[in-house]
Amino acid sequence: MGVLDRFLSSKKDDKQEIWDLFDAGKSLMESQFYDRASVEFNKALTLDKDFASELIVDLYMEMQGSNPDAMIALGINILQHNPDNTEMANMLGNTYRKKGDLNAAKSMYQRCLKRDPYFKNASYNLAATIAKADVYDGTAVSSISEFESLSNFILPDNDEGEEKLYQIQEVAQKFVQASEEVETESDIKTSESLMDFLEDKSDGDQTKKAKNPVAEEKPDKNDESAQDPEQGESKEQKQIQIDPEASFKLIAQEYDLQQSETSELLKALGLYSLKHFHTDIAVNSFQKLVQLHPNQTDYKCFLVLANSLEGNQGKAIDSLQKILIENSYHRYSNVNLGYLFQKSGKTMKARTYFFITYKLLERSGGLYHIDQILKRAEEYFKEDRGKKALEFYEPLYEEINAPNLLNRIGKLQILFSKLDEAIQSFRRVLKVDGKNPEARDGLKQLHQKFLMQLDNAVKKHDYEDAAQAFEKAISILKNPKLLQRGIDLNRMIKNETRANQLERLLKQMEEKESNQKVLEKISLAEEAEKKGNFKAAVGYYEQAIRISPKHEIMVKMSDFCQRINRPELAGKISKWFNQYIENEKRKAALEMAAQHSAEEAK
Incomplete structure (x- = not known):
């Protein structure tokens, strides 16, 4: 019985308060205020457990597949007031499974079986969940x-x-x-008596040689099966x-x-x-x-x-x-x-x-x-029917491990705009062969496509789509310029959490790049020192400090002065370093003040 039927068949005067609470809960549920809806349903269940439970179960059934979160909230409400309702626990398990929460689904099915070990649907549903097979209840049983x-x-x-x-x-x-x-014969020969031997009963001329049964035999002309090859096996053979x-x-x-x-x-x-x-x-x-x-x-x-x-x-x-x-x-x-x-x-x-x-x-x-299916897909591919070939390849995707075949699938997925799937195909190749040129080129091509999607979305002022395209692009290749675009996009759509994450990522990337450059400059300085080109060495150390003004670089530079017997330069270098640090701090403060003024002017 549906909610409307139950409403018409009930005496509204007797159940008015329950109906009011139920309507309030339903309204809150539709607005996705699940906790507040639960409060209203609980009040109704307290007034009349049986009638309110029937209403909530009817609502649950009407919502099948439309809103898993709402269904879960409803189902948990029912179980709190009726913990032995195994049917509801089983339905909740199905809902959790459709939502992808397999652990919660298993827990619900196990709850059913704990209360009713012979609950057939729950038993089969639990096994199907463990196997990750998308079948439920009666369909699971029959499958x-x-x-x-x-x-x-x-x-x-x-x-x-x-x-x-x-x-x-x-x-x-x-x-x-x-x-x-x-x-x-061998047994007879080994056991013959002396008298047999003396009487020469085992004369070699009398010994018959065994025929080789595997040797080809000429067919008898009177043999019917030999005369008629179409007859197949002879009657004797059958x-x-x-x-x-x-x-x-x-x-x-x-x-x-x-x-x-x-x-x-x-x-x-x-x-x-x-x-x-x-x-x-x-x-x-x-x-x-x-x-x-x-x-x-x-x-x-x-x-x-x-x-x-x-x-x-x-x-x-x-x-x-x-x-x-x-x-x-x-x-x-x-x-x-x-x-x-x-x-x-x-x-x-x-x-x-x-x-x-x-x-x-x-x-x-x-x-x-799967060989027959792959053979059929190969035929379609050779006939330039790529879409049909892909229909055969994709269901077997998890079972295909050959890099050349995965690259083919990835290219077909790009061709037919299945870009997310293509990423996974090329990545699977790179797990096996990290330098595979086809897979690397495929990912570069995908990166360019996502950047184009990003640009087109920004032109249309569709920043939500732009942010999605950015996430796909950055999943393939990260660089400072792209990260900065992502920060700006997420600020525009008020996603501060993601913007802050990207800022931290950008800072880490810039620091890693600067450290790499510093190491390169120090290496050049050490090479110049070995060659006696001290002036060039000083220049490289200075470049390293300007890239990343760290105290340990200044110490390396001072040690260099000691090694070339110019200790007086160490004091000058220390003074220059401290002055450089102060200038950088002052410069940063001025930039921050200017930025703050610009924001206030807006």
């Missing part, structure tokens, strides 16, 4: 329902891989049989079941491990064995693959899953978490870690990783690898 109903690991599609495995089964079985025959052990022996001993086809077969065999719980073969297959491809995160993840089939889920969980420290966006590790947590009875942690997986899959359109 990971598919993951929560898992009965096995999530693995890549392996249909093509299994077809390749079927194709080698006949050869694999012959290979194993031949190996066993060779082993049997009936042969995949033998993981035989397949692994064949691949490991007869295939070139450096060939990509071998890796594909090992991957297919590993996934098949993992799916059908052939633990040893799954482990051996992925161990080989990790050795061959140490940087391939998929294989590391699947090796952990294979090892977990032996029953040590705790170790598997630790291993997957280590993988995610190195690659937090790996989707297979996230979803299967969630599954392992769920099997271990750790529901909240399971949901958290399911929400992370949901968020990542939303970003990549349901794909567990």
Whole structure:
């Protein structure tokens, strides 16, 4: 029931005072006087807790999404008078989350669960908050329902891989049989008796050589499958079941491990064995693959899953978490870690990783690898469809680390006026490569664009926009001239706090620059002294003092006089220095007085 409906259905005479207090609170709320509004609502709640609570909840619902600060003020009021209102605490948690205050959101959801451990929405909302997934209540529940109903690991599609495995089964079985025959013959030879040997029953001419099953066999002319290549697998081949052990022996001993086809077969065999719980073969297959491809995160993840089939889920969980420290966006590790947590009875942690997986899959359109999306973006870029390419790149921005690709994204963002985003792209490049010329040029270009925005805004007397453009420009490059412009702008818009901050920053920058110049002059003076050019040395010391009249520079100059056996000059230098300081103070006082007079004249 809305506020108006409740008003019409109530007896105004009985509730007049409550309505007056409620109206006053609502008016103050709309004027953003939240503390004063709370006072009025509290008065209403004191008079009639139930009726006033209903009014405030209705107002809260009507304000959904329009004013988070007002909603929070309202919600806290309700909780103060009704601390067991878990629905309101959950809604407040949602509001805090939409505002970006995740810690406050977690606190509200935890408050709900403390009072009602079975409050479903709060439980899912808490996990979504930890995962930073932007889903709420029923949507949150349904978004990971598919993951929560898992009965096995999530693995890549392996249909093509299994077809390749079927194709080698006949050869694999012959290979194993031949190996066993060779082993049997070897056993017989080692155990033959003296009489057998004397009777020459093991004559070499009678020994049959084992055929190599891997060698190419000529197809039988009567073989239907050989005559009809379009038929694909023969009926006999389809009936042969995949033998993981035989397949692994064949691949490991007869295939070139450096060939990509071998890796594909090992991957297919590993996934098949993992799916059908052939633990040893799954482990051996992925161990080989990790050795061959140490940087391939998929294989590391699947090796952990294979090892977990032996029953040590705790170790598997630790291993997957280590993988995610190195690659937090790996989707297979996230979803299967969630599954392992769920099997271990750790529901909240399971949901958290399911929400992370949901968020990542939303970003990549349901794909567990982003390569296909990047390939599509590359095609659009080559077709000069930069805007379309950017639509594919930007959702995956956090997962892209290649400097050349980030530079491309930054340039596209400049082209399509996404200047704030472009700053972040180029800065990410410079974190990896601090001297990257493309990224540095990109930031210079952005700096010039912000300066143009600043100038245009000042011409239009739009000083608020000018101040915003200044902040963006100064975030890229600071210099005294730009800082002074920022000080003047902030004075014009009455932002004294920011103006004072900029003044301090300007003073620090000027002091740093003057110190650098002083060091340069002193270095030149010392060089001149070494060359015996004492007059030049005195000149450099004087320049240093005029840049920054510090006592320690005068002391250096006096020491110089002692070193060149002119101690009488030290007294003169001290006298000149003190006089110079007095003149500078007098000059500064006159300038201040003149400035004060000018301000009074205005």
